[in-house]
């Protein structure tokens with residue numbers, strides 16, 4: 059078990075909702091990134107936990123991360139990175155000839171810049187909490203599923219509810235709650251949508267009529283998967299419906315669209331947003 063409380067902490071400004079930042083990040087007039095770590099030498103040869111989000115603005119945040127890691131490598135710090143949402147994690151398989159699998163490349167770059175371990179949450183290429191080597195990087199993956207379900211329990215009051223995974227990828231979130239998840243099929247890859255397939259069908263093979271339902275997934279990006287799942291849940295005759303996702307990116311107006319269909323929407327602050335009512339802070343503090 060990693061004992062973060064005894065380690066030196068470096069906190070980026072994009073983590074300031076949870077911890078006081080001690081890294082300065084800005085821009086030169088031409089847009090180039092400028093970073094300063096006050097008292098940098100104090101971290102030389104030490105174990106350091108770096109808190110730096112990689113979303114939103116993932117490419118800029120990623121370059122900032124590389125600059126910080128390289129500076130710490132230079133002074134031989136041993137760095138554990140805490141990045142709660144790992145961008146590019148969904149692109150873990152090449153479909154087209156010559157396609158770069160950005161999940162492994164992202165992890166390799168983080169490792170090669172000197173990071174010894176990444177701590178993240180509900181990472182797409184895990185489908186379970188745990189730890190493993192991924193490419194060159196050692197990754198520890200935590201899950202916020204239990205915390206989201208506990209928060210939903212409050213919102214449903216004293217009423218019982220079914221916990222349903224949005225698709226097979228969410229099966230690990232519901233395995234202790236009856237193992238119910240929707241069966242999703244996708245269309246073929248379109249030429250105009252590289253690496254993306256539209257949803258063909260969402261199917262339910264269990265009864266939800268008259269029951270309260272929490273529909274849960276690891277993430278909501280454009281919300282198209284969640285909206286398709288909700289259509290099905292509505293048709294099934296469910297009573298109250300809640301939605302929970304660990305990473306709430308809520309692109310394309312999806313927070314509003316989903317909000318109109320359900321009784322509540324919950325996410326966590328792996329990605330800060332007004333719907334991020336469940337915090338990772340307690341879990342990070344317990345590491």
Ligand code: R5P
Nearest residue numbers: 227277278279280281282283
């Ligand atoms: C898919 O495997 C994931 O678990 C999510 O369901 C998906 O990535 C969400 O994307 P979107 O919100 O764009 O449908």
